[in-house]
Amino acid sequence: MGLKSTLSRPLAAFVARQYRQWQQDPIGTQQRLLQALLAQGQRTAFGRDHHFAGIRTAQDFAWQVPARDYEALSPYFNRVKAGEPDVLWPGKPLYLAKTSGTTSGAKYIPITKDSIPNHINGARDALLHYVHATGKSRFLDGKLIFLSGSPELETVAGIHTGRLSGIANHHVPAYLRRNQLPSYQTNIIEDWETKLDRIVDETLPQPMSLISGIPPWVQMYFDRIVARTGRPVGEVFPGFDLFVYGGVNFEPYRKKLFETIGRPVDSIELFPASEGFLAFQDEPGNPGMLLLLNAGIYFEFIPAERFFEKNPPRLTLAEVELDKNYALVLSSNAGLWGYSIGDTVRFTQKYPFRVVVTGRIKHFLSAFGEHVIGEEVEQTLREAMQQHPEVEVVEFTVAPRVSDDPAVPSRHEWLIEFAHPPHDAAAFAAALEAGLRRRNVYYDDLLRGNILAPLQLTPLPAGAFQRYMKSLGKLGGQNKVPRLSNDRGVAEGLLVG
CATH class of the missing domain: 3.30.300 (GMP Synthetase; Chain A, domain 3)
Structure with a gap:
């Protein structure tokens, strides 16, 4: 066993203990977080416009800050993008995560100095929970790959801007960077098919142990490996132990993907978004993902069947029920306030609170x-x-x-x-x-x-x-x-x- 895998076990135990502390009082954790966010946000333009100084309760907050999507909040986002400070969060954001999919074109989601740890630590802690739960850490000694967008960033009004995966790539811990593939030169290739061929070139000779990405694009990578070698992926990479995925429901892809691998491998589901790292699968075999309640994000929930009402109810964590669909509303230390993320979830468990992603409210x-x-x-x-x-x-x-x-x-x-x-x-x-x-x-x-x-x-x-x-x-x-x-x-x- 290598040094990284050996040292990961006590770290995994330490992180798991930290998580158990806030899990003992999840409702109080969220209430305290809301107050901390409001205290930070009351001196911003948004905080003044919405009278943060007078908000005392979650009900006050829901009354003063309506749930809105990117288009409805775009006047504030546009001011941030133009370089104006203290609009949604004190100062200027470190990054703008650029993503598509709205009726107004590209979205520019702020990532602040306070919110960047949520994106980085969420992925790290998912892996450490897996190590703690299973005792398996050998994958940390091999090569790791995340099939993602380009890490190249542009500058918008002095703010580094790019895809979330590219931003996160700049924050990979130093102890893992030597393990990381593909190379920067390959990762910045924009044409996906050209990039995929280069990734195959770089990974075929390597001892791949962890492979991660959105399932359909991972399947494309696997298909290229099989076409190039004539062998299943699990035979090409005998040390491949862990598949990490997110972004879509895995089940429609599971059978073909594992057939391409040729043998079982463990898997972890993540719930990342440009707006924040929201949840991860903390128990192997449990499909529910642990909602991250102490990571700078305050959660509210709108019953999905009432989402399109003029004034739908906004439920706190204390009010949710199992096996019902809810649209997610976030407020965070990225400067998101009453932000309707567009995803729907269903609670599979309380105490701890675990969810599965059920779709998009507009899909x-x-x-x-x-x-x-x-x-x-x-x-x-x-x-x-x-x-x-x-x-x-x-x-x-x-x-x-x-x-x-x-x-x-x-x-x-x-x-x-x-x-x-x-x-x-x-x-x-x-x-x-x-x-x-x-x-x-x-x-x-x-x-x-x-x-x-x-x-x-x-x-x-x-x-x-x-x-x-x-x-x-x-x-x-x-x-x-x-x-x-x-x-x-x-x-x-x-x-x-």
């Missing part, structure tokens, strides 16, 4: 009033794949197909790129239909009333999703295809390709 399919959410289609697909074990899925999305002919009902269309298609496509489509009807009563009612016809299963040719993402300039990195759309935009883009 739903309700063209006919059914309001199908991401978790429902992902669970439905996983169940259908269990019933048809020959099936392996590369990627999928679901869209409405609205009929112009009154005599022909409209329907859902499932567009799926199969690695291995079903032996009986009609039976697989029927399994999808039955699973979604069982999970969504509104969809079932629409089928019963002949308002919708049975779903249409559309197999896509190999590489369809890659070609579509490339056409958008979003191939690789942290980019993701929406699971659900309320229009035909994604579907038509895939079908054209």
